[in-house]
Amino acid sequence: MSQHVEQLFERLWQDYISRTPSAPKVHEVLGKGHPIVNDHVAFRTFDIAPVRLEALAQHFLDLGYKEGGDYHFEAKKLRAKHFEHEDPTLPKVFISELMTEEFSDSLQAKVKEMVSHINPEDVKKDDFLYSGTHWQVSHEDYQALLEESEYAAWMAAFGFCANHFTVSVNQLPGYTDLEEVNQTLKDNGFKLNTSGGEIKGSPEVYLEQSSTMANHHPVEFSDKTVEIPSCFYEFAKRYEIEPGKLYSGFVAASADKIFESTNAS
Numbered sequence: 001m002s003q004h005v006e007q008l009f010e011r012l013w014q015d016y017i018s019r020t021p022s023a024p025k026v027h028e029v030l031g032k033g034h035p036i037v038n039d040h041v042a043f044r045t046f047d048i049a050p051v052r053l054e055a056l057a058q059h060f061l062d063l064g065y066k067e068g069g070d071y072h073f074e075a076k077k078l079r080a081k082h083f084e085h086e087d088p089t090l091p092k093v094f095i096s097e098l099m100t101e102e103f104s105d106s107l108q109a110k111v112k113e114m115v116s117h118i119n120p121e122d123v124k125k126d127d128f129l130y131s132g133t134h135w136q137v138s139h140e141d142y143q144a145l146l147e148e149s150e151y152a153a154w155m156a157a158f159g160f161c162a163n164h165f166t167v168s169v170n171q172l173p174g175y176t177d178l179e180e181v182n183q184t185l186k187d188n189g190f191k192l193n194t195s196g197g198e199i200k201g202s203p204e205v206y207l208e209q210s211s212t213m214a215n216h217h218p219v220e221f222s223d224k225t226v227e228i229p230s231c232f233y234e235f236a237k238r239y240e241i242e243p244g245k246l247y248s249g250f251v252a253a254s255a256d257k258i259f260e261s262t263n264a265s
């Protein structure tokens, strides 16, 4: 099983770096040749069968993951859950979904049309989590979605894939503070997400997070190819909730700002 789960993360990583050229550079700059441990990997989806959050989560439940917390994002109209494995070397998984019924009829119709191209059997296959888009959208469709929800537009362009990996700062040799990590990144030309401040969270909520702004990657829409924000890298430092036990959840107020790492800046 462990082989299988490691293979899944390796495939997700290879797919992710194909649209996130800054991710291997993050490893070079922070890891200096040492392996990087990831705190979590994040996925996005729609609240429509057969691709609801729970359908994506099933892949991880089958690999021995257990459900952790759930989270709600009122303004962005999202919900999310996190999953963790008893093997502490495996990354946590954060899966969110767009609550489509809270949007306009035209957004709902567009998303339903997109999802209708997915074969429900394919959702259960091992490669679904990095299967990308199963539909065609025009650049105009993308822009119409963008007006209502950056998240919906991102999903239309990229579909199913890892949205980000997250460096575990606790397990990063040579660093103790997230601030130092951020400084190294900025010194090396990375652009950080400043929404809500460079560092989201605090020791009081047992979690500090920062992230790069997403790379811009060319997407082939049905009518033309346009460079748009793709994926980003996140950095997380966790604090002990009791001696020897790090907080393992997420912080909704911070996550709310991390979502904005795929905004056009």
Ligand code: OOG
Pocket (backbone or CB within 6 Å): 042, 043, 044, 094, 096, 163, 209, 234, 250, 251, 254, 255, 256, 258, 259, 260
């Ligand atoms: C997820 C944003 C939230 C976190 O660690 O709080 C998040 C996303 O952008 O899909 O990753």
Ligand code: NI
Pocket (backbone or CB within 6 Å): 040, 042, 094, 164, 166, 234, 258
């Ligand atoms: Ni994250």
